Amino acid sequence: MMNVTVWNENRHEKTNPEVQAVYPEGIHGALSNFLKENHSVQTATLDQEDHGLSDELLNSTDVLIWWGHVAHEEVSDHIVEKVKNRVLDGMGLIVLHSGHFSKIFKTLMGTGCDLKWREADEKERLWVVDPSHPITKDIGEYIELEKEEMYGEHFDIPAPDELVFLSWFEGGEVFRSGCTYKRGNGKVFYFRPGHETYPTYHNKEIQKVIRNAVQWAAPVNRARPVYGNAKPLEAIGSN
Template identity: 60%
Template sequence: MTRVTVWNEFVHEQENDTVAEIYPDGIHAVIADALEAGGFDVETATLHEPEHGLTEDVLAETDVLTWWGHAAHDQVEDEIVERVKHHVLEGMGLLVLHSGHFSKVFKSLMGTTCNLKWREAGETERLWVTDPAHPIAEGLPESFEVPEAEMYGEHFDIPQPDALVFNSWFEGGETFRSGCVFHRGKGRIFYFRPGHETYPIYHQDEVRQILRNAAEWAARDDDAPDITRGNAEPVEDIDTSDDRTVH
């Protein structure tokens, strides 16, 4: 069974009554519920736990980590960021959700500012499936609407995605690359835009299906062959008698 750790800074829910009403047990609890409904083995972790709940033992047992953060990016310890990054490069999947685009973890893995335009006006978002053959889009219609959303607009300062699964249009006219796939080392990364805390987006069926599809796609593959790196023996016979040959 695929093991998922759902990470959430868990700040807004304790400070904002609107967020607490939508997510009384935290955004992480609703995301975990969506994944458990898909048959995943789910644990949760939050910012104020020791080591942010992301100990070496936890990450070693995690096939996919989901990341939601917004108000406390700077409170995430650099040591934990490097620990998460190491596990992604070694094959742990990572789902970066909504404002997690500005997390230390995502920016480190992308190597860019990950900045963008934004507007919070409760406007309609329409997500279009731009890659219907991708496993993350399985079972979804050609497009669907999020009735109320925070707008994110281009330019989104990220590297060119390996695949673009979803593209969003907003009522105010902007568009945004809202479902982006990346590979880093052995790890698979999916950035998914919808999920602002003051709207019940993670209760929406299509969004919950995308979370399940993405977790299945991103999961660590323990059977994947090791990639050969470092000093390598030649595949064909060659003369290695030269004094400059490194053995």
């Protein structure tokens, strides 16, 4: 059992009846409800003190899940720096859907993380392109979602360490929808599905991917490498 923290900006749920109907407990509530079957789960939201991410909580978190959309710029740079350092120390990070534009994801990627998008109730088919990857455990050749928001290439991210899912959309676009990265001692997984007006996080296969990703992103118990000026391990002879 790991300590998982689900972070959600929790703004759409307060203002949009359509989102409230789909996620009456908030997106963070929907995610935590299925994850707490196997893990100790806490939630945090933007409007809490320190965005809910106190030093105590972050230091005890094994894997952090991040969902944001309309309030990326309201996230404090100080909190982003703390989250980044925890990832470098070994905390796993799973970034969902529009979290591609979050400060923490852009900071860790070092690119603009922009893309094409369209809301047109399109079918999405997420193809498994790395069937040996642990994130795809118990997933078939693809996951089909009846309606989702389209994200299309070009996705302005670094080439993934591993590409796990590739999406096709009804309108013809494709998108790198499941990407892994290593940053410091930590592991990062970006997973595309999850527009707030669709019941994507109630889908059992999507839940399975997120469960698998939590297991994959689990910290490795080791100290960070030592950097800076180093004394020689062996005697250095002189000519």
